[in-house]
Amino acid sequence: MNRAELADFLRRSRARLTPSDVGLAPGARRRTAGLRREEVAQLTGMSVDYYTRLEQSRGPRPSRQMLAALARALRLTADERDHLFHLAGEEPPRRETASAHVQPGLMLILDRLHDTPAQVLTDCGEVLAQNAMARALTRDVMSRPPVERNILRLYFLDPQTRTLFPEEDRAEHARAHVANLRAVAAARPDDPEPAALVAELRASSEEFARLWDEHEVSLRHRATKRFLHPLVGLLDLDCEVLLSHEHHQLLVIHTARPGTEAHERLQLLRVLGLQNMSVSKP
DSSP, rough: OOOOHHHHHHHHHHTEEEEEGGGGOOOOOSSSSOOOOOHHHHHHTTOOHHHHHHHHTTOOOHHHHHHHHHHHHHTOOOOHHHHHHHHTTTTOOSSSOOSSSSHHHHHHHHHTTSOOOOEEETTTTTTTEEHHHHHHHHHOOGGGGGOBBBHHHHHHOOOHHTTTGGGGGGGHHHHHOOOOHHHHHHTTOOHHHHHHHHHHHHHHHHHHHHHHHHHHHHHOOOOEEEEEEEEEETEEEEEEEEEEGGGGGEEEEEETTTTTTTHHHHHHHHHHHTTTOOOOOO
Protein backbone atom coordinates (compact mmCIF):
# COMPACT_ATOMS: atom_id res chain seq x y z
CA MET A 1 0.00 0.00 0.00
CA ASN A 2 1.42 3.37 -1.05
CA ARG A 3 0.04 5.60 1.72
CA ALA A 4 1.63 8.84 0.48
CA GLU A 5 0.38 8.45 -3.10
CA LEU A 6 -3.04 7.31 -1.90
CA ALA A 7 -3.35 10.36 0.36
CA ASP A 8 -2.33 12.72 -2.44
CA PHE A 9 -4.79 11.14 -4.89
CA LEU A 10 -7.64 11.39 -2.40
CA ARG A 11 -6.89 15.04 -1.65
CA ARG A 12 -6.70 16.00 -5.32
CA SER A 13 -9.86 14.06 -6.20
CA ARG A 14 -11.73 15.76 -3.36
CA ALA A 15 -10.48 19.22 -4.34
CA ARG A 16 -11.87 19.05 -7.88
CA LEU A 17 -15.47 18.46 -6.74
CA THR A 18 -18.10 20.90 -5.50
CA PRO A 19 -21.08 20.04 -3.28
CA SER A 20 -23.44 20.42 -6.24
CA ASP A 21 -21.36 17.84 -8.16
CA VAL A 22 -22.36 15.20 -5.62
CA GLY A 23 -25.90 16.31 -4.79
CA LEU A 24 -25.12 18.24 -1.60
CA ALA A 25 -26.31 21.73 -0.66
CA PRO A 26 -23.63 24.42 -1.22
CA GLY A 27 -23.77 25.68 2.36
CA ALA A 28 -21.67 28.60 3.58
CA ARG A 29 -18.97 30.16 1.43
CA ARG A 30 -15.77 28.14 1.44
CA ARG A 31 -12.24 29.36 1.89
CA THR A 32 -10.81 26.55 -0.25
CA ALA A 33 -12.12 24.74 -3.32
CA GLY A 34 -13.51 21.25 -3.23
CA LEU A 35 -15.48 19.07 -0.86
CA ARG A 36 -14.78 19.02 2.84
CA ARG A 37 -13.42 15.86 4.40
CA GLU A 38 -16.59 15.38 6.41
CA GLU A 39 -18.63 15.52 3.19
CA VAL A 40 -16.57 12.71 1.62
CA ALA A 41 -16.96 10.73 4.84
CA GLN A 42 -20.72 11.30 4.71
CA LEU A 43 -20.93 10.11 1.11
CA THR A 44 -18.96 6.94 1.83
CA GLY A 45 -20.51 6.09 5.20
CA MET A 46 -17.18 6.15 7.05
CA SER A 47 -16.16 8.25 10.05
CA VAL A 48 -14.50 11.62 9.50
CA ASP A 49 -11.52 10.48 11.58
CA TYR A 50 -11.01 7.39 9.40
CA TYR A 51 -11.07 9.41 6.19
CA THR A 52 -8.83 12.13 7.65
CA ARG A 53 -6.20 9.54 8.56
CA LEU A 54 -6.26 8.23 4.97
CA GLU A 55 -5.55 11.73 3.66
CA GLN A 56 -2.76 12.16 6.21
CA SER A 57 -0.94 8.98 5.13
CA ARG A 58 -1.51 7.28 8.48
CA GLY A 59 -4.70 5.32 7.95
CA PRO A 60 -5.13 1.53 7.86
CA ARG A 61 -5.42 -0.30 4.57
CA PRO A 62 -8.99 0.28 3.28
CA SER A 63 -11.15 -2.74 2.49
CA ARG A 64 -12.30 -3.37 -1.07
CA GLN A 65 -15.81 -2.27 -0.09
CA MET A 66 -14.44 0.98 1.30
CA LEU A 67 -12.39 1.60 -1.85
CA ALA A 68 -15.49 1.08 -3.98
CA ALA A 69 -17.40 3.54 -1.78
CA LEU A 70 -14.60 6.11 -2.15
CA ALA A 71 -14.61 5.69 -5.91
CA ARG A 72 -18.36 6.40 -6.00
CA ALA A 73 -18.14 9.33 -3.60
CA LEU A 74 -15.30 10.99 -5.52
CA ARG A 75 -16.96 10.32 -8.89
CA LEU A 76 -13.93 8.48 -10.27
CA THR A 77 -13.82 7.09 -13.78
CA ALA A 78 -13.16 3.37 -14.24
CA ASP A 79 -9.44 4.06 -14.86
CA GLU A 80 -9.23 6.28 -11.78
CA ARG A 81 -11.05 3.63 -9.74
CA ASP A 82 -8.46 1.05 -10.82
CA HIS A 83 -5.66 3.45 -9.86
CA LEU A 84 -7.20 3.90 -6.42
CA PHE A 85 -7.25 0.14 -5.89
CA HIS A 86 -3.63 -0.19 -7.01
CA LEU A 87 -2.49 2.53 -4.60
CA ALA A 88 -4.19 0.64 -1.77
CA GLY A 89 -2.44 -2.57 -2.77
CA GLU A 90 -5.58 -4.22 -4.11
CA GLU A 91 -6.34 -5.78 -7.47
CA PRO A 92 -9.06 -3.75 -9.26
CA PRO A 93 -12.38 -5.46 -9.96
CA ARG A 94 -12.63 -7.29 -13.26
CA ARG A 95 -14.15 -5.33 -16.13
CA GLU A 96 -15.31 -8.28 -18.23
CA THR A 97 -18.50 -8.72 -16.21
CA ALA A 98 -21.10 -6.23 -15.04
CA SER A 99 -19.27 -3.35 -13.40
CA ALA A 100 -19.93 -2.54 -9.75
CA HIS A 101 -18.48 0.92 -10.33
CA VAL A 102 -21.15 3.51 -11.13
CA GLN A 103 -20.10 5.57 -14.11
CA PRO A 104 -19.70 9.32 -13.40
CA GLY A 105 -22.38 10.17 -15.97
CA LEU A 106 -24.99 8.10 -14.16
CA MET A 107 -23.90 9.50 -10.80
CA LEU A 108 -24.22 13.03 -12.21
CA ILE A 109 -27.85 12.36 -13.13
CA LEU A 110 -28.55 10.65 -9.80
CA ASP A 111 -27.14 13.60 -7.85
CA ARG A 112 -29.51 16.02 -9.57
CA LEU A 113 -32.68 14.08 -8.84
CA HIS A 114 -33.43 15.72 -5.51
CA ASP A 115 -37.22 15.29 -5.42
CA THR A 116 -37.74 11.85 -6.93
CA PRO A 117 -36.53 8.37 -5.91
CA ALA A 118 -33.72 7.04 -8.11
CA GLN A 119 -31.11 4.32 -7.85
CA VAL A 120 -28.48 2.60 -9.99
CA LEU A 121 -28.59 -1.19 -10.37
CA THR A 122 -26.69 -3.80 -12.31
CA ASP A 123 -28.80 -5.80 -14.71
CA CYS A 124 -28.60 -8.67 -12.17
CA GLY A 125 -30.23 -6.50 -9.52
CA GLU A 126 -27.24 -5.37 -7.42
CA VAL A 127 -27.97 -1.92 -5.96
CA LEU A 128 -24.90 0.27 -6.58
CA ALA A 129 -26.15 3.70 -5.49
CA GLN A 130 -29.31 5.35 -4.13
CA ASN A 131 -30.30 8.94 -3.72
CA ALA A 132 -31.92 10.15 -0.50
CA MET A 133 -35.47 9.81 -1.86
CA ALA A 134 -34.86 6.19 -2.90
CA ARG A 135 -33.61 5.41 0.61
CA ALA A 136 -36.74 7.04 2.03
CA LEU A 137 -39.00 5.05 -0.30
CA THR A 138 -37.44 1.58 -0.33
CA ARG A 139 -35.06 1.70 2.68
CA ASP A 140 -31.31 2.18 2.72
CA VAL A 141 -30.07 -0.86 0.83
CA MET A 142 -26.52 0.51 0.63
CA SER A 143 -26.19 0.31 4.43
CA ARG A 144 -26.55 -3.49 4.23
CA PRO A 145 -23.58 -5.85 3.73
CA PRO A 146 -22.71 -6.20 0.00
CA VAL A 147 -24.23 -9.68 -0.24
CA GLU A 148 -27.62 -8.27 0.86
CA ARG A 149 -27.84 -5.49 -1.74
CA ASN A 150 -29.37 -7.56 -4.52
CA ILE A 151 -33.06 -6.79 -5.04
CA LEU A 152 -33.82 -10.37 -6.19
CA ARG A 153 -32.25 -11.89 -3.08
CA LEU A 154 -34.16 -9.41 -0.96
CA TYR A 155 -37.46 -10.00 -2.74
CA PHE A 156 -37.36 -13.81 -2.62
CA LEU A 157 -35.47 -14.38 0.63
CA ASP A 158 -36.40 -11.43 2.88
CA PRO A 159 -40.14 -11.36 3.72
CA GLN A 160 -39.86 -7.80 5.05
CA THR A 161 -38.99 -6.51 1.58
CA ARG A 162 -42.34 -7.62 0.19
CA THR A 163 -44.19 -5.36 2.62
CA LEU A 164 -43.06 -2.44 0.44
CA PHE A 165 -45.71 -3.51 -2.09
CA PRO A 166 -49.46 -4.21 -1.84
CA GLU A 167 -50.13 -7.91 -1.36
CA GLU A 168 -52.09 -8.21 -4.59
CA ASP A 169 -49.09 -6.91 -6.61
CA ARG A 170 -46.43 -9.17 -5.16
CA ALA A 171 -46.90 -12.17 -7.47
CA GLU A 172 -46.49 -9.96 -10.54
CA HIS A 173 -43.33 -8.41 -9.13
CA ALA A 174 -41.92 -11.89 -8.58
CA ARG A 175 -42.66 -12.90 -12.18
CA ALA A 176 -41.05 -9.72 -13.51
CA HIS A 177 -37.88 -10.26 -11.48
CA VAL A 178 -37.48 -13.84 -12.72
CA ALA A 179 -38.28 -12.99 -16.34
CA ASN A 180 -35.69 -10.22 -16.34
CA LEU A 181 -32.99 -12.42 -14.82
CA ARG A 182 -33.63 -15.13 -17.41
CA ALA A 183 -33.12 -12.59 -20.21
CA VAL A 184 -29.89 -11.35 -18.60
CA ALA A 185 -28.55 -14.88 -18.08
CA ALA A 186 -29.26 -15.79 -21.70
CA ALA A 187 -27.55 -12.64 -22.99
CA ARG A 188 -24.42 -13.32 -20.89
CA PRO A 189 -23.91 -17.10 -21.04
CA ASP A 190 -20.19 -16.91 -20.22
CA ASP A 191 -20.61 -14.60 -17.22
CA PRO A 192 -20.68 -16.54 -13.92
CA GLU A 193 -22.59 -13.82 -12.02
CA PRO A 194 -26.14 -14.37 -13.36
CA ALA A 195 -25.66 -18.15 -13.43
CA ALA A 196 -24.57 -18.18 -9.78
CA LEU A 197 -27.51 -15.99 -8.76
CA VAL A 198 -29.95 -18.30 -10.56
CA ALA A 199 -28.47 -21.38 -8.87
CA GLU A 200 -28.61 -19.75 -5.44
CA LEU A 201 -32.22 -18.61 -5.76
CA ARG A 202 -33.42 -21.91 -7.25
CA ALA A 203 -31.96 -23.70 -4.23
CA SER A 204 -33.28 -21.20 -1.69
CA SER A 205 -36.75 -20.24 -2.96
CA GLU A 206 -39.44 -22.64 -4.13
CA GLU A 207 -41.33 -19.73 -5.69
CA PHE A 208 -38.29 -18.64 -7.70
CA ALA A 209 -37.66 -22.22 -8.87
CA ARG A 210 -41.27 -22.61 -9.99
CA LEU A 211 -41.26 -19.31 -11.90
CA TRP A 212 -37.86 -20.05 -13.45
CA ASP A 213 -39.18 -23.31 -14.86
CA GLU A 214 -42.00 -21.40 -16.59
CA HIS A 215 -39.35 -19.82 -18.87
CA GLU A 216 -40.82 -16.32 -19.13
CA VAL A 217 -38.48 -13.67 -20.59
CA SER A 218 -38.80 -9.91 -20.24
CA LEU A 219 -36.26 -7.16 -19.63
CA ARG A 220 -36.98 -4.27 -17.28
CA HIS A 221 -38.83 -1.44 -18.98
CA ARG A 222 -41.20 1.40 -18.23
CA ALA A 223 -44.00 0.41 -15.87
CA THR A 224 -46.30 1.65 -13.13
CA LYS A 225 -45.54 0.43 -9.61
CA ARG A 226 -47.44 0.74 -6.37
CA PHE A 227 -45.51 1.19 -3.13
CA LEU A 228 -47.01 0.79 0.33
CA HIS A 229 -45.06 3.19 2.54
CA PRO A 230 -45.51 3.14 6.35
CA LEU A 231 -45.39 6.97 6.59
CA VAL A 232 -47.34 8.23 3.59
CA GLY A 233 -49.40 5.25 2.47
CA LEU A 234 -49.98 4.00 -1.07
CA LEU A 235 -48.05 5.61 -3.92
CA ASP A 236 -48.76 4.93 -7.60
CA LEU A 237 -45.47 5.78 -9.32
CA ASP A 238 -44.25 5.64 -12.91
CA CYS A 239 -41.01 3.66 -13.24
CA GLU A 240 -38.55 4.79 -15.91
CA VAL A 241 -35.41 2.77 -16.70
CA LEU A 242 -32.34 4.27 -18.39
CA LEU A 243 -29.77 1.75 -19.63
CA SER A 244 -25.99 1.88 -19.80
CA HIS A 245 -25.41 -1.12 -22.07
CA GLU A 246 -21.62 -1.04 -21.99
CA HIS A 247 -21.48 -1.47 -18.22
CA HIS A 248 -24.72 -3.47 -17.73
CA GLN A 249 -26.14 -0.79 -15.43
CA LEU A 250 -29.61 0.72 -15.08
CA LEU A 251 -30.77 4.02 -13.65
CA VAL A 252 -34.26 3.41 -12.23
CA ILE A 253 -36.38 6.50 -11.55
CA HIS A 254 -39.81 6.62 -9.89
CA THR A 255 -41.96 9.67 -10.58
CA ALA A 256 -45.50 10.84 -9.90
CA ARG A 257 -47.56 13.04 -12.22
CA PRO A 258 -48.08 16.57 -10.86
CA GLY A 259 -51.56 17.13 -9.46
CA THR A 260 -52.10 13.52 -8.45
CA GLU A 261 -52.47 12.19 -4.93
CA ALA A 262 -49.28 10.19 -5.45
CA HIS A 263 -47.39 13.40 -6.25
CA GLU A 264 -48.58 15.01 -3.03
CA ARG A 265 -47.61 11.94 -1.02
CA LEU A 266 -44.20 11.83 -2.67
CA GLN A 267 -43.62 15.44 -1.65
CA LEU A 268 -44.72 14.56 1.87
CA LEU A 269 -42.26 11.66 1.87
CA ARG A 270 -39.52 14.06 0.87
CA VAL A 271 -40.16 16.01 4.07
CA LEU A 272 -41.04 13.23 6.53
CA GLY A 273 -38.83 10.49 5.17
CA LEU A 274 -35.67 12.55 4.94
CA GLN A 275 -36.18 13.89 8.46
CA ASN A 276 -36.07 10.34 9.78
CA MET A 277 -32.85 9.45 7.99
CA SER A 278 -29.43 9.70 9.56
CA VAL A 279 -26.01 9.11 8.04
CA SER A 280 -24.32 5.87 9.09
CA LYS A 281 -20.69 6.35 10.16
CA PRO A 282 -19.15 2.99 11.12
